[in-house]
Amino acid sequence: MPRPHWRRPVPLAAVTAVALAATVLTAPTASAYTPVASADAPEQIVNGTFDAGHAPWWGTGNLALDSSTGQLCADVPGGTVNPWDAIIGQDNIALVAGETYEFGFFGQATPGRVGKALIQLPVDPYTQYLSATPELSVSGNNYRYTFTSPVDLPNAQVAFQIGGSAEPWRICLDDVSLTGGAEPDVYVPDTGPRVRVNQVGYLPKGPKNATVVTEATAALPFQLHDGAGRLVKQGRTTPRGVDQSSGQNVHTIDFGHYTRVGTGYTLTADGETSRPFDIGSGFYEQLRTDALKFYYTQRSGTAISDALRPGYGRPAGHVGVAPNTGDTAVPCQPGVCDYTLDVSGGWYDAGDHGKYVVNGGISVHQLMSEYERSVRADTGQPWLLGDRTLNLPESGNRVPDILDEARWEQEFLLSMQVPAGEPLAGMAHHKIHDDSWTGLPLLPHLDDKRRELHPPSTAATLNLVATAAQAARVFKPYDRNFADRNLAAARTAWAAAKANPQRYADPADANGGGAYNDADVSDEFYWAAAELYLSTGAKEYRDFVLASPHHTADVWRERGLDWGNTAALGRMQLATVPSGLPDRSRVRASVAQGADRYLATLKAHPYGIPYSPSDNLFDWGSNNLIVNNAIVLATAFDLTGQDRYRAGVLETMDYILGRNALNQSYVTGYGEVASRNQHSRWYARQLNPDLPNPPRGTLSGGPNSAIQDPVAQQKLRGCAPQFCYIDDIESWATNELTINWNAPLSWIAAFIADQDNGDAR
Ligand code: 9MR
Numbered sequence: 001m002p003r004p005h006w007r008r009p010v011p012l013a014a015v016t017a018v019a020l021a022a023t024v025l026t027a028p029t030a031s032a033y034t035p036v037a038s039a040d041a042p043e044q045i046v047n048g049t050f051d052a053g054h055a056p057w058w059g060t061g062n063l064a065l066d067s068s069t070g071q072l073c074a075d076v077p078g079g080t081v082n083p084w085d086a087i088i089g090q091d092n093i094a095l096v097a098g099e100t101y102e103f104g105f106f107g108q109a110t111p112g113r114v115g116k117a118l119i120q121l122p123v124d125p126y127t128q129y130l131s132a133t134p135e136l137s138v139s140g141n142n143y144r145y146t147f148t149s150p151v152d153l154p155n156a157q158v159a160f161q162i163g164g165s166a167e168p169w170r171i172c173l174d175d176v177s178l179t180g181g182a183e184p185d186v187y188v189p190d191t192g193p194r195v196r197v198n199q200v201g202y203l204p205k206g207p208k209n210a211t212v213v214t215e216a217t218a219a220l221p222f223q224l225h226d227g228a229g230r231l232v233k234q235g236r237t238t239p240r241g242v243d244q245s246s247g248q249n250v251h252t253i254d255f256g257h258y259t260r261v262g263t264g265y266t267l268t269a270d271g272e273t274s275r276p277f278d279i280g281s282g283f284y285e286q287l288r289t290d291a292l293k294f295y296y297t298q299r300s301g302t303a304i305s306d307a308l309r310p311g312y313g314r315p316a317g318h319v320g321v322a323p324n325t326g327d328t329a330v331p332c333q334p335g336v337c338d339y340t341l342d343v344s345g346g347w348y349d350a351g352d353h354g355k356y357v358v359n360g361g362i363s364v365h366q367l368m369s370e371y372e373r374s375v376r377a378d379t380g381q382p383w384l385l386g387d388r389t390l391n392l393p394e395s396g397n398r399v400p401d402i403l404d405e406a407r408w409e410q411e412f413l414l415s416m417q418v419p420a421g422e423p424l425a426g427m428a429h430h431k432i433h434d435d436s437w438t439g440l441p442l443l444p445h446l447d448d449k450r451r452e453l454h455p456p457s458t459a460a461t462l463n464l465v466a467t468a469a470q471a472a473r474v475f476k477p478y479d480r481n482f483a484d485r486n487l488a489a490a491r492t493a494w495a496a497a498k499a500n501p502q503r504y505a506d507p508a509d510a511n512g513g514g515a516y517n518d519a520d521v522s523d524e525f526y527w528a529a530a531e532l533y534l535s536t537g538a539k540e541y542r543d544f545v546l547a548s549p550h551h552t553a554d555v556w557r558e559r560g561l562d563w564g565n566t567a568a569l570g571r572m573q574l575a576t577v578p579s580g581l582p583d584r585s586r587v588r589a590s591v592a593q594g595a596d597r598y599l600a601t602l603k604a605h606p607y608g609i610p611y612s613p614s615d616n617l618f619d620w621g622s623n624n625l626i627v628n629n630a631i632v633l634a635t636a637f638d639l640t641g642q643d644r645y646r647a648g649v650l651e652t653m654d655y656i657l658g659r660n661a662l663n664q665s666y667v668t669g670y671g672e673v674a675s676r677n678q679h680s681r682w683y684a685r686q687l688n689p690d691l692p693n694p695p696r697g698t699l700s701g702g703p704n705s706a707i708q709d710p711v712a713q714q715k716l717r718g719c720a721p722q723f724c725y726i727d728d729i730e731s732w733a734t735n736e737l738t739i740n741w742n743a744p745l746s747w748i749a750a751f752i753a754d755q756d757n758g759d760a761r
Helices: 280-294 357-376 402-413 457-476 481-501 522-536 539-547 567-576 584-605 624-639 644-658 710-715 739-753
Strands: 022-026 072-076 087-095 099-111 117-120 128-131 141-148 153-159 169-181 209-213 221-225 229-235 240-245 248-254 263-268 278-280 429-432 451-453
Touching: 087 169, 099 117, 099 128, 117 141, 128 710, 153 169, 153 229, 153 357, 169 710, 209 644, 221 739, 248 263, 280 402, 280 739, 357 457, 357 567, 357 739, 402 457, 402 481, 457 481, 457 522, 457 567, 481 522, 522 539, 522 567, 567 584, 584 624, 584 644, 624 644, 624 739, 644 739
Parallel strands: none
Antiparallel strands: 022 141, 072 169, 087 153, 099 141, 099 169, 117 128, 117 153, 209 248, 221 229, 221 263, 240 248, 263 278, 429 451
């Protein structure tokens, strides 16, 4: 029973589920289960104790239910793919909107295994009101959860989804109970010590700032200790009042004058000692590599070599081998076209198996611009992005590895172009993905859904123009044919976009993949024209750039740039790539003006971030907006050499790496406490211990005030912006990984690594 579990457009107002708490009770027997729901609330489950058979419970055809022992047991066959390939369920459970329920059961698995317990709509779209992933053990445990029903529903379903295991196993359940009238549990994140630092480290000659959460309103003393516990510096905090992004009263600490390299430093203030950090520089060098290595294991259309990425090897996904139905001859959605395309290859967008041209576009652009920057900027060190730096199958081919990786995606973007002779020839299909959502976990090669091309869009076409024009420039020294092929594709796509300037992706076309809709593509036109102009110098594109309203507008959005807001990309390219643009000096100065604005935001922010939306709502993927704003700061540094911009970049990364309200790093493997359960169908260790966590150097999307997924809605309702995050694999709205979020991370990591001790010239 396929259960589209994510990114369904649920109107937020309709969802009031609150405060789910998953508690494994310590006593290992079923009888120790103590309900906290009000005594007079009726039991909703029929026959949850299995004392006389198991009706009305049902199982999928591959399960033989056995209640002869007084528990409900079943041998679960191996070799199934999806969680819903084996289900034990009960239907017709009545839910009352606004009522808080307690759901509990005893569960046991041999061998131990993570199961899935759902209370959901029994039909498409299978909306989940409770989604739990109990870690079932051989000795057995009691589990309890609470949730508040957002709906009145006479026929909800309780479903234990237990499929998806390669090996056979046995499950036993008992004392299944659902009662109303429970007190909602309140989720309180463990935020550790109240002194918040960059848990990875600070550059010796860079700024060093920290934030203290405290009730105190007057300045407090602080102490800096080195790794041997010696007091090496002291001073006083600066009270900053209540920070609106966290709701906390905070002070800041500035210890920038301390420059000695070392490991294991701590900061102490108000009786609390921070997590440890280093002063040094090697960590950004490592992050430059890790954040880029992320892309290889996102590759579609090729087997991932375990020798190159130990622990991450897997068969090729979507190469036309069953059960995959793509991606070598993919048809359109019904009625959209009557041809098929070979669109194998490219990177999977995120935790899903979709491939989207708009998002692939900004990602491959930022990798290529990272390379371009390294060649051009005064502090750039292109050899550190050179051949044999990323351990790729292509390493050793005399092409910089970062370009080999970019090409993997660029080839895919080219393949999405509508062929000559077909309607809308020259445009690019907006995206390709499954015809309905798959669940987690699911390795790419096991996806059996129908893959479809979606209608061409102007936005996708312009992303193809921009990246192909840029590739024509960047690849020229390495592969003339590839460069020429890109330039030709860019010109064709440009003409097609001009002829079809308003073909917008349908916001409702989001079953099985993200919509990536955008009803204003004037900024994509500007960016695309800029890249074409920079690669060709042609008057047509120069005139378009000069006439675009984005050329003189204030493009430095308060919220930042992203896949749907690309004018700033065009502006920064025009500022940094040499050309004969008549007003180039004005364009260069405008980047510094944008950077000054972000710097002012950062300075006013007690957590030091260049992001403070005036509605005090953090966006989906807030971390990528924050890092993208740091790219504007970094570009201003490259253009002007002014230290304050570089300092702003470094301070921004302090937030990403731990100086934040949750006291955690958002990059896997960096910092003492870091995200590691990002939403992904194949790095799904939280759901299946046989799978890996996301690789080192993977950025999480981060706090998102709109909390669209059920886990966030259950646990984070009413969150202050910085608290709208949970490191749970099912929280796809706050904790996903994507190709367009790691791109700015790798860009900034490379920029900082190029600054040596923070004082490179
Ligand atoms: O990153 C995207 C974000 O800006 C949008 O608000 C959101 C909803 O449309 O979609 C995000 O993109 C997701 C995409 O739709 C599907 N793949 C995973 C992406 C990250 O969550």
